[in-house]
Amino acid sequence: MLDEEKLESNTVADFEPPKSRFSPRSFLGQLSDEVDTSVGALALLACSFATGLTDGTLYNAYSTFVSMQTGNTIFVALGTSGQNSKPYGWARSLCSIGCFTVGCLAFSRFHKLVGGGRLRRTLFSSFLLQTVCVIIAAAIIQAGVIDGSVPSRRDPADVDFLELIPIALLSFQAAGQIVNSRGLGVGEVPTVVITSLLCDLVSDERILDPLKKNVKRNRRAVAFVLTLLGAICGGWISKATAAVQPSLWFVAAIKAIITLSWLFIRKVK
Structure with missing residues (x-):
């Protein structure tokens, strides 16, 4: 009798559906x-x-940067003496500097709020917001709200302050990248600064070490080359398409892929 009950219980257990490995929790x-x-x-x-792709494209269209704030600072300074090449060009650069600064403040506070810059949820949320900003900027130009032609078909003397909208959005999201690099502990790849990257690269006492023995040097060199290639691609794409938005959609796609990748990148063991 006991053997039959044991056999029956084992049979029932054998046919129980396996529990799903995935659960919301x-x-x-x-x-x-x-x-x-x-x-x-x-x-x-x-x-x-x-970054290179965005700045290479935006400079062609609006004579300003959204990541490299050193150049924008010089543009603002030249604007005070009336030497900026475009009317109110200094306003575009000043807008970029201001929104980049606000972005650094917002993203850094957000990191502290959600628990730290290395957490999967922090990186996913941060890059999701960056992606949304790029998509909105590209959509505004695509919809014809502002002129996105390269070169611009508008009279150079005709100032359209609506151009500040995509500049503000793109500068704000660019700040998220450098905050992410700091939070993730990969300060050697600031993603938006070339001068300090080159300085750290060439002043590295171990610059001639084999590839596997100097990871930071490798990352700095690759980051510089990729920024340069991005700017070249941005220039060629805007020249070939005579428009800004194709490059911005490309950037949005890159950001979207990165956003999703944070859900699958392996955790610290």
Whole structure:
């Protein structure tokens, strides 16, 4: 009798449906994981290309940068003496500087609010917001709200202050990249600064070490090359299409892929 009951219980157990490995609770738990910095650095290198692509395109159209604030500072300074090449060009540069600064403040406070810059949920949320900003900027230009032709068909003396909208959005999201690089602990890839990157690269006492023995040097060199390539691509795309928005949609796609990648990048062991 006992043997029959035991056999029956084993048979029932054998036919119980397997429990799903995925559950909302386990997914939320994964969002609290710290991502592997060595893999996360690859996403930041992709951001370096996106930075070059964005700035190479926006400079052609609006004579301003959204990431490289050193150039914008010079443009603002030249504007005070009336030497900027475009009417109110200094206003575009000043807008970029201001929104970049606000973005650094907002993203850094957000990181502290959600628990730290290395958490999966922090990186995912940050890049999701960056992607949305780029999409909105590209959509505004695509819809014809402002002129996105390269070169512009508008009279140079005709100032359209609506151009400040995409500049503000793109500058704000660019700040997220450098805050992410600091939070992730990959400060050697700031993604938006070339001068300090080159300084750190060439002043590295171990610059001639083999590839596998100087990871930071490798990342700096690759980040510089990718930024340069991005700017070249931005210039060629805007020249070939005579428009700004194709490059911006390309940047949005890169950001979207990076955003999703944070859900799959392995955690720290």
